[in-house]
Amino acid sequence: MNDIGTSAVQSTWLLNVVNVVAILVFVVGSAAFTTWVERRMLGIWQDRYGPNRVGPFGVLQVLADMIKLLWKEDWVPSFADKFVFVVAPTIAMFVVVAAFAVVPVAPGIGVVDLNVGLLFFLAMTSLGVYAVMFGAYASDNKYALLGGLRAAAQMVSYEVFMGLSLMGVVMLTGTFNLREIVHAQEDGWFFIPQFIGMVIFFIAGIAESHRTPFDLPEAEHELTAGFHTEYSGMKFGMFFIGEYVSVLLTAAMMTVLFFGGWLGPTWGFLAYIPPVFWFLLKAGILVLLMILIRGSLPRPRYDQLMAFGWKAMLPLAMVNLLITAVVVLL
Amino acid sequence: MSIAVEATQEIPGILIELLSAFPDLQEQSCADAMPTVWATKSQIKNVLKKAKNLNYPLLYDITAIDERVRDKRVGQPESEFTVVYQLLSFGRNEFLRIKVALFDASLSIASVSDIYPNANWYERECADMFGIVFEGHPTPYPLMIPSTWKGHPLRKEHPARATEMEPFSLPDEIQDEEQEALRFDPHKWGMTRHGDNTDFMFLNLGPNHPSVHGVFRIALQLDGEEIVDAVPDIGYHHRGAEKMAERQAWHSYMPYTDRIDYLGGVMNNLPYCMAVEKLAGIKVNDRIKTIRIMLCEMFRIQSHFLFLGTFAQDVGQMSPIFYIFKDREFLFNIIETITGGRMHPSWFRIGGVAQDLPSGWDIKIREFLKMMPKNLKHYQSMIMKNRILKQRTVGVGVYNTEEAFEWGVTGGGLRATGFNWDIRKAMPYSGYENMDFEVPTATNGDCYDRAAVRFEEVWQSLRIIEQCLKNMPAGSYKADHPLTTPPRKDRTMMDIETLIHHFVHESWGPAIPAGECCTPIEATKGLNSYYIVSDGGTTSYRTRIRTPSFAHLQQIPSISRGMMVADLIAIIASIDFVMADVDR
């Protein structure tokens, strides 16, 4: 599959390896880093400290947590369906990290340039529901099962219009190729013409990574830990990292599709700043926004969440699609 | 030492009416002037039915007294175990105490849970603690004690200290047995395992669950997410506080009361102090009363703050609790300056408070009163105006005033149904009659309104504290009475009599005159009272602690059937209880 189609990554094999390894390390590393950012930012917004002891500003807390997880007991419950139990977190982590392959970070930086990049992203994220379902069902735990049922219902519902919300962008550009979509935004970022699409995608993205206010599958106050109640140690850690990679993925895709990807100002000295900086800046702001949302909103009830999806988001996504089509055709 | 019983001027109307219907009822006069009658075992149901018709809609409490070793029972019928029913009438603004004598040989009485539904738990508790059988009880299973428990803790022959028993050990077999005994048996509670086309899931919510505010368990029968039925199970936090009262000196029991409603702090000391003071005939001055009110209202704010923070948190709003805790911390610092303690200062004393207010005590309070309005408005809009929170809580956990009566709900939960009744206004105590405040109410009686009422109560508490601040009377912090604790030191070294007196009081504590007394107060969560039976000794003969939380929990099944698990969490968050207050 390497270098199928056109590619901005026309580099030597070695460069390619460096690129790939760098991105993988960066994705997993920044997911871990995001956990620290989140705890720290929530701390600041909530008038408290957050982790501030390990290393400068507590930044090494991430490392400490990782070491701790590595030394935790590798435990599979005796009552669980053992194979599925182990496979579930694997899927959770794999699909989101794999989906990152199509994210065009900057010219020359990115794992692969697929013609159907957008579809690949949608396909990978839609697989995420399996992780939750498998994990829940294999646990043979009632809280996990309730969490799993909620997750399945929520994720499949929000997936329907997640895809539709992106089709407006596809109409404007006529391609599924993410790099081409970024280039198409040189005259103006899509968050203006596709504002509704952006909002819907953002909401669906939060729902897909089941974070507050869409964290019903693991709603601590209701279902203890929801679908990962029986998970501990690194297998829990994989669900955890998966969630944060998913946050990054949503932010990265938002950046690519609606905020001009790596494109930055072209005047003055700002033009000399490497494009990757703009990408990271935009994605970072979006991640902070998601953390802020987590800090401020309560959690709706399951039926309210579903009704919101089916009665508001889905029709809105379809109408958005029609309006965009009219505009494109005119 | 004289037995100080306040003479009742006239016979209350309820007694006249009851006696005309049941001429053989025997009156008893108590120190608290609460109308009290003795009924016989066979007529208790009819008496209670009559009382209910005579405008006594709320069963306040049912408890029992093991009378077998009690000496001073002058004027009371022969009895080995006395079951005590307490009713409350809002229309008459009066309590009513009905007692029934039972004998060990036939320790049974008819259940009254068909007249007052909330008798259910009270009767189960009595059965656990005294071994009294309630005939016709729908669910006669242990409530407070594990089903494997041997004996009845509040009987006088049951040991009170660990040193009177075998050392505790928990071998694996016993642990398995205990765990097995806790397994929920749907059949026992009349539940089926299968519906028409689904299987029901039986889920234990608690005792180890983030949203049950302690160790509280609800066994749920679920159809998907919908709650078909629920069985609350309590007793995991039971410490035998009532038993401890029987072997602690009157004075040294004070710290135990703080830990009943552990968010209420000195608010718990108040009903205990007032009851003992009434028995001892101690009158406290206005300064003491005002200091007590001020501290109590501070703790009401503390408790409501925690309630409001966790209320928001339980429906998923993460941040408000942190903001609220900052102000709570400020208030704790004030309490610390005054009492030296924070959550459990145990600061009230029989006949006064522990120390006088420190100089400059008002500075921080002024600061607090100045900063609170702005902050409180901020929290109120942050929590109560949030649309998702409204969706989660409006129309959830609804009950009306009649249903609240049925389940013995008091406090904010009762006022949220639109019923304007606060015992601070209705039967003022400790100087509340001099305070200017309003009783906030709401209309819907749902989760949202219960929180809204508490926000308004915080405003009123701030008003009361401000009045205390402005009008703090001069005077002593301790009543001038021989039974005041700790005893007065000033004349100790003058002569041998006062020295002996001081020594005896200091070492054994005071001997409170025999009698019975109960002084309900509006605690943080509802009506709270200590029903104290003294036999004239240095310890209480029987102390019954009536707590609001106990009643509130019993109501959970009726308001959560047909709702979803998420609603149950909102309901639990909104009914304001702490498990220590439930189990005691």
Added chain:
Amino acid sequence: MILYLVLVVGLIIAMLAGPYFLGRRRVSRAVNEPYECGIVPVGSAQYRVPIPFYLFAIFFVIFDLEAVFLYAWSVAVKEVGWAGFIEALVFIVILLVALLYLWRMGALDWRTTRQKRDRARVQPR
């Protein structure tokens, strides 16, 4: 791309294998019980799940499959022009009508009867 996926799999295997070798193993009695707040559970967690949950699955199959057709139209919207737009419009309108039908039938209202009743009983806030 393949290299990337291989590396991802490698990383996951490393993460699984790490604790397998590093973590210590303990045997204790309570770990072999499913977590149910510290109480021995009644019945298994693998039971017949109520029907409403399957409704989602069915709606999902219907709507997501049809959404996929719209993906194809989106990428070619300029090529197929107004004719394609009309066809898509008809398609979307049918979908919306179906959604409206489900809505009216109450299939999208997952509230319980009591939730609806109690909500109607109180004044809005």
